[in-house]
Amino acid sequence: MTNLKTDAAYELFEGLIRGSRPHLSRAISYVENGAPGAAELLSHAYKARKGAMLTGVTGSPGVGKSTLVDGIVSELRKAGHTVGVIAVDPSSPFTGGAILGDRVRMRQGHSLDQGVFFRSLATRGHLGGLSRHTGDVVALLDAFGFDHIVIETVGAGQSEVDIMRYAHTVVVALAPGLGDDMQAIKAGILEIGDVFCVNKADLPGAERTRRDIEMMLAMREPGGWTPPVVSSVAVAGKGLEGLVGEVLRHQTYLVSSGLLRERNRGSSTAVLEEYLHLLTVGKVMESASRDGSLDAALDDLVEGKSGPMEMAERLLRRYRE
């Protein structure tokens, strides 16, 4: 590892691999802030990954995702696994970090447990669903050596599709009484779930929500993995063992069927595309912004003097020269 030129990056990588939590925390901030040695640190972290299992948990606001994730973590700990948690938070700039207060509080149950590490990532300002750094932070946690990594994301849109690209197992959390269930199904949520969990199962309508999902799932092509539907009351600690059991069963299935490698290739494709975007679109936009050609290009586009394809070609040519 002597080719880590930047001293700070070297120290962080070294500490991380050694299992130092303060180094891991600082390494994540280092990457989030785009520090000078970040690329080098990440290059080593990606190669030092130990093969953690990755579980994504997603669902609409109000289904009790944070509590559910807490419960999943507890169950994984009982089974002797160490767990790193990434919560992707599309935070608001004017409410700041304060709104995360309750989330942090919920995590206090694990705060003294050295086998659990929790980190929030903001998506603010990044395009493409998850935080731009999600893949990178997963690599850091994996190089650190957690057995399991759980990614929690809010929303019923693109972030689910993106999370699927990174996770081995996607848990879709639902709850009864969240309006029109068909709407959730419209949101394409069914197609990405490996395990479905009807949380708040003590509320009226839970059985119906469960039946609706099962009916929709029955319309899928048979063969391969049949996504199970489990029920839980996460605040009361109910149903979590069953949920985690299904997650682990799915991961065993991925290994035995050879699909694990497919999923890993999928997440590598996602990461590769992100890096290519940085190296191409990112550089072209940066250079065009610096020399004023972006400004002129936007004026032309707004005024309809040029179309976006011609303009993209022109900026690209200019950048390459």
Place this chain on the structure above:
Amino acid sequence: MTNLKTDAAYELFEGLIRGSRPHLSRAISYVENGAPGAAELLSHAYKARKGAMLTGVTGSPGVGKSTLVDGIVSELRKAGHTVGVIAVDPSSPFTGGAILGDRVRMRQGHSLDQGVFFRSLATRGHLGGLSRHTGDVVALLDAFGFDHIVIETVGAGQSEVDIMRYAHTVVVALAPGLGDDMQAIKAGILEIGDVFCVNKADLPGAERTRRDIEMMLAMREPGGWTPPVVSSVAVAGKGLEGLVGEVLRHQTYLVSSGLLRERNRGSSTAVLEEYLHLLTVGKVMESASRDGSLDAALDDLVEGKSGPMEMAERLLRRYRE
């Protein structure tokens, strides 16, 4: 327009500009399917845009967005405006188009009205929030000559941030009783709204939802536009006039403050980045996939023999040579 080399593209563009709805429909399919002349058709459409006002409507599943959009369309029609509607549907592959049944039914109220055009766009298979074609379809509708274009999107995640990049005015729809309101606020929904609408305002808790939003909005930096909060019961046709009044007032504000040009530059930036992505990342991945180097690259990444940055640089070098 004689430089439209492809006959089909020429005919489509010509028909579209002339105001033929069948040509508009076919032009959209042409673009969605990536037909050979699509780039040329779009290049002309972008330059022929007439400056429609763009309103985005977003909110979690269950708030009654489709009904609300229908109501907005009716109000705009009453005011004498023509309206094009794009509904972005993250549709499921195994439930197919069938789940859109109710949505289509809802639109039948406008189906005989030549001043309204409705189109669903699937996001399936595309990265980056909205359908990759959203900007392009907006350009087609704008070139056709609609006074207003309404984009409806589902979700509480990245798609909202993306819609903000295209719309002049973003309407955030909420409803009482959709679980934890703070969760919606966490989802960053507050920061993107120009107009807030508490729909289903006849349900218990509506007043509280409204107060919560107003309280959060009061924490914003003062100055500029203060987002109004309106109430509606869209299924009963209540509150829609007030809602559309606020949308139009926001658009008048954008014009008088000069911010309209800023928003147009923002959406041009989004479109430009998409085209640059196609021309760079798209081409590199395509070429690497063709010659087998992508396959080898993914193997190396999965096995930890290489990091994504090195690999992205290698593929890019190879592509350029």
